[in-house]
Amino acid sequence: MTQDFRLDTVGLINRDKKLSFIFNGNNYFGYEGDTLASALLANGVHLIGRSFKYHRPRGFFGAGVDEPYAVVQLYRNNETEPNVKATEQELFEGLEAKSVNCWPSVNFDIGAINNFLKVFLPAGFYYKTFMWPKSFWYKVYEPFIRKAAGLGVASTKHDKERYEHKYEYCDLLIAGSGPAGLASAYAAAKNGARVILAEDKPRYGGTLLTSEVNIGNQTGKEWSENIITELKEMPNVTVRNRSQVFGYYDHNMLVMLEKISDHLPKTKKYHPKQRLWYIRAKEVLISSGSIERPLVFGNNDTPGVMLSSAAKEYLKVYGVLVGKKPLIFTNNDSGYETAIEFKKNGVEPIILDTRKEPNSETIEEAKNLGIQIKLSYVVVAAKGYKKVDSAEIAKISDNKNNLGALENINCDCICVSGFWTPTIHLASQSGNKTKFDKNIDAFVPGVSKQNETTLGAANGKFTLEETLKDSFDAGYELSKKITKNENKILCPKVVEKKKTTHDKFWCVPLPKGKTYKRFLDFQNDVAVSDVEIAVKEGYRSIEHVKRYTTLGMATDQGKTSNLNGLQLVSNIENKIVPEVGHTTFRPPYTPVTIGAIVGREVGKHSRPTRKSPIHYWHEKNNAVFVDAGVWLRPRYYKRGNETLFEGSKREAKNVRTNVGVCDVTTLGKIDIKGPDAAELLNRVYTNAWLKLPVGKARYGVMLREDGIVMDDGTTTRISENHYHMTTTTAQAANVLSHLEYYLQVVWPELNVNVVSTTEQWAGVAIAGPKSRDLLKKLFPKIDVSNEGLPFMGYLEGELFGVHARIFRISFSGELAYEVNVESDNGSFMWEKIMELGKNFEIQPYGTEALSTLRIEMGHVAGSELDGRTIPYDNSLEGMISKKKDFIGKRSLNRKAFVAKDRQKVVGVIPLDKKTSIPEGSHLVKDKNAQLPNPKLGYISASCWSVEFDNPFSLAILKDGKNMIGQKLFAMSPLKNKTIAVEIVSSHYVDPKGERVRS
Amino acid sequence: MLHIKCPHCGMRSQNEFSYGGDATVKRPELNKEISDQEWDNFVYNRKSLRGKHLELWQHLSGCRQWIKVERDTATHEIFKTLKANEDI
Numbered sequence A: 001m002t003q004d005f006r007l008d009t010v011g012l013i014n015r016d017k018k019l020s021f022i023f024n025g026n027n028y029f030g031y032e033g034d035t036l037a038s039a040l041l042a043n044g045v046h047l048i049g050r051s052f053k054y055h056r057p058r059g060f061f062g063a064g065v066d067e068p069y070a071v072v073q074l075y076r077n078n079e080t081e082p083n084v085k086a087t088e089q090e091l092f093e094g095l096e097a098k099s100v101n102c103w104p105s106v107n108f109d110i111g112a113i114n115n116f117l118k119v120f121l122p123a124g125f126y127y128k129t130f131m132w133p134k135s136f137w138y139k140v141y142e143p144f145i146r147k148a149a150g151l152g153v154a155s156t157k158h159d160k161e162r163y164e165h166k167y168e169y170c171d172l173l174i175a176g177s178g179p180a181g182l183a184s185a186y187a188a189a190k191n192g193a194r195v196i197l198a199e200d201k202p203r204y205g206g207t208l209l210t211s212e213v214n215i216g217n218q219t220g221k222e223w224s225e226n227i228i229t230e231l232k233e234m235p236n237v238t239v240r241n242r243s244q245v246f247g248y249y250d251h252n253m254l255v256m257l258e259k260i261s262d263h264l265p266k267t268k269k270y271h272p273k274q275r276l277w278y279i280r281a282k283e284v285l286i287s288s289g290s291i292e293r294p295l296v297f298g299n300n301d302t303p304g305v306m307l308s309s310a311a312k313e314y315l316k317v318y319g320v321l322v323g324k325k326p327l328i329f330t331n332n333d334s335g336y337e338t339a340i341e342f343k344k345n346g347v348e349p350i351i352l353d354t355r356k357e358p359n360s361e362t363i364e365e366a367k368n369l370g371i372q373i374k375l376s377y378v379v380v381a382a383k384g385y386k387k388v389d390s391a392e393i394a395k396i397s398d399n400k401n402n403l404g405a406l407e408n409i410n411c412d413c414i415c416v417s418g419f420w421t422p423t424i425h426l427a428s429q430s431g432n433k434t435k436f437d438k439n440i441d442a443f444v445p446g447v448s449k450q451n452e453t454t455l456g457a458a459n460g461k462f463t464l465e466e467t468l469k470d471s472f473d474a475g476y477e478l479s480k481k482i483t484k485n486e487n488k489i490l491c492p493k494v495v496e497k498k499k500t501t502h503d504k505f506w507c508v509p510l511p512k513g514k515t516y517k518r519f520l521d522f523q524n525d526v527a528v529s530d531v532e533i534a535v536k537e538g539y540r541s542i543e544h545v546k547r548y549t550t551l552g553m554a555t556d557q558g559k560t561s562n563l564n565g566l567q568l569v570s571n572i573e574n575k576i577v578p579e580v581g582h583t584t585f586r587p588p589y590t591p592v593t594i595g596a597i598v599g600r601e602v603g604k605h606s607r608p609t610r611k612s613p614i615h616y617w618h619e620k621n622n623a624v625f626v627d628a629g630v631w632l633r634p635r636y637y638k639r640g641n642e643t644l645f646e647g648s649k650r651e652a653k654n655v656r657t658n659v660g661v662c663d664v665t666t667l668g669k670i671d672i673k674g675p676d677a678a679e680l681l682n683r684v685y686t687n688a689w690l691k692l693p694v695g696k697a698r699y700g701v702m703l704r705e706d707g708i709v710m711d712d713g714t715t716t717r718i719s720e721n722h723y724h725m726t727t728t729t730a731q732a733a734n735v736l737s738h739l740e741y742y743l744q745v746v747w748p749e750l751n752v753n754v755v756s757t758t759e760q761w762a763g764v765a766i767a768g769p770k771s772r773d774l775l776k777k778l779f780p781k782i783d784v785s786n787e788g789l790p791f792m793g794y795l796e797g798e799l800f801g802v803h804a805r806i807f808r809i810s811f812s813g814e815l816a817y818e819v820n821v822e823s824d825n826g827s828f829m830w831e832k833i834m835e836l837g838k839n840f841e842i843q844p845y846g847t848e849a850l851s852t853l854r855i856e857m858g859h860v861a862g863s864e865l866d867g868r869t870i871p872y873d874n875s876l877e878g879m880i881s882k883k884k885d886f887i888g889k890r891s892l893n894r895k896a897f898v899a900k901d902r903q904k905v906v907g908v909i910p911l912d913k914k915t916s917i918p919e920g921s922h923l924v925k926d927k928n929a930q931l932p933n934p935k936l937g938y939i940s941a942s943c944w945s946v947e948f949d950n951p952f953s954l955a956i957l958k959d960g961k962n963m964i965g966q967k968l969f970a971m972s973p974l975k976n977k978t979i980a981v982e983i984v985s986s987h988y989v990d991p992k993g994e995r996v997r998s
Numbered sequence B: 001m002l003h004i005k006c007p008h009c010g011m012r013s014q015n016e017f018s019y020g021g022d023a024t025v026k027r028p029e030l031n032k033e034i035s036d037q038e039w040d041n042f043v044y045n046r047k048s049l050r051g052k053h054l055e056l057w058q059h060l061s062g063c064r065q066w067i068k069v070e071r072d073t074a075t076h077e078i079f080k081t082l083k084a085n086e087d088i
């Protein structure tokens, strides 16, 4: 088998290793070292897809990251990935790819009818069309657009690949391994700096791989290979290929995407697919090179029209001829270099140069080789539908306004060069205010904002001699600043052919009577006429023109189109480009997969999972778990086929009749020590704390400064200057920060220390009428009678040889205790409780029963203390000290907070005593009122009262205080329910609170 | 991501810190009679400055100390960091 367009010896591919691949269902082969693009071109395949809007045939335009056309749907290892650039995707054995934007196929495309309707699809057509009639959107427009437009298709499967994040620090980060990157990296590394050198392509060397130059008596390619080899061996240097530095963020933080496995048929075991590097660099050297600009002429999007630099790269790197009758259309010397390479490989190119009398060493060489050169000539239009088959050319007048007679010329590709645009994205992202350089008709970096230096072509320096000199100097000077070393490497001697100035002309006028489309943005199908319409319709700001026409907004982010777009707007408005300004460059420079951004933080790795020391007992005993913040808590312990409703009801009922035990380890615990500890509590809580005796607990409510309840819990005085505070599970971290803030910033004079002890203690609640009897068995040597351990009392004791803290506090409203032991003993304590509790018919209970118990008791919790309620709303006004000041007190006399009809927590019962009321339901007076129905309140928590065996809910209700006994409706449009309800006291069970004191 | 010098720990990345707002706001003394306006200024009213701003940050995933950071809100340049009890 041979490939029609592959040269026999030229290129850097490995001809010993053939790779087979499938494109659009056809089998092809390429070689190791190919990209999908070079392998297709070697097989003579130029038609790769359809354009986004008009569905015009699309080929290859570039050879790398700048490619606007050649995006494909990639299939690899039973997975699929959309919008992969064929010019970047390395070939591997068994690769499969398909065109995008084609329906039903790339050769017969229904959407291409848009091409014939293009007169109806001008700039802003998305804004103008598809708007009316409104009813058409869902049924007609959207399905059509979805099918006919859009790029690739995302996989719906879970991505099994592994993506990693890495944090790195270095002295110098160098983005790009062309001549500038290699020289600066070498100079800096030799001077002792820690260097990271990143190259987005698989091969290092950048333009040195394709240009005919000499550096220190070696070819450019040899020199680059030797430098890389030496750099790789240095311990202070990290060299990475397939790695794109795509974002420059604050304080010299850069982010780089390393593609580790994308070039392989399958990711190796234990390897990630991609790795995202967060690099904090002391200095950044941007050596990202430049991208060739297109010339604009009729049908310049036809497959076979491509950048001359890309044609040269396909030839020199991959040994591929993009055509055998190439037409080179150029306004500068770069086109000649491509022509010379064709000629050297036995192909006869024809050069059309827009310039009248250019002269340089490069042009001289082309002439000497006998290449046909037509000066003051332009391509007016490419001919051919799915592939260029000829071109319409003409002589152009000196003022570039008038075309001579049209001539037809045979060709199978048109290689264009409209000069070079420095890749300034990273510099611009860093905050550098870029400036317009009239000599090269492009923007270059201005004054550095962060510690960044731009070198070589990215800095608008297009000769190798200048680039190497600047780069050796920069590498040395910047490394010297950091390492203080003075080991300077001399810049080697450079031999390169001289070039002359380019022509500013880039957009070929339309001949009379012709309506050729002249494209600026090839991926989004934005033509010269679209920009003209936008300006005509009044769009002036380049940011507006961009959004209206979608110029530069495709996945290539306008790498080849932005500057021509700017030039056009400035030409129309008779301004110069710097006045128009350029659009903002934002990261990422190239598309980054969501997988890489997310990294390892997926599934259960997306956040830590906290488990209590008793977790494994719960697991063994059929606990059904629920997420409580980052904690896993038993929701209920399933018996047989029990539902959540049945199980939690059984558990709650058992607490009310016998005794239950609940793992409350997740409650926040804060140890507070110091002579001013009581004073701190007195300022933080709304009630009085100065007189709490040792061995007593007290319930406290804390507010934010704006009067909203922040958290509640009990705090126990362990000894004279030592307190143990508990917080809710959810607010534990915030309360600690809150205390630290007041101690460190507001009242540093208070002599108190706070530290979280949540993980140091395992805690259980033992609740129910038989809890005291159980406690007696657990602590036979201690007096736990009502006198020995009264309500809100505290004791320490030994639980079978294990130190324990015993608190008589209750969340369930029953006679109850909480016992804490050191975490390591948590499991032991739990098993002892279960063992000794057998005689009292003990059952463990989960969060669902816990909620039921507190709701029917009218105890407020997170669903009422939701960051919107004040103490009064929660019937906690009795907790507010009138005598002392505390955090948030001054806010409580705000007008709304003291309003006569202020909201308040109430109980709610359905009139039928059967229908459970969905949480979040609105309480309204009239169920048939016109929408929006005035809302009087909302259901905050619902349960099935085990005491009364009917549904019971808590609600926050306007004027709740005076609403007891009223009949209202609870409406839940989400659940489509309207329930007649009665408002009752929130204290549904044991309203006098006798049980906890019994 | 900002790079913040904790006066206790040294240079650390922003993701170890949490933001704490304007450091120049002083909490009114306890038990002191003040007007509604003064209280509102303390609780709610903040300037949205462009430029140099003295602000509080807590080194949450480090030493847990609240610190003061003098930062340019437009450019993110950090001029100085101080312990909570230090003044600029």
Ligand SMILES: [Zn+2]
Pocket (backbone or CB within 6 Å): B006, B007, B008, B009, B010, B059, B062, B063, B064, B065
């Ligand atoms: Zn610190």
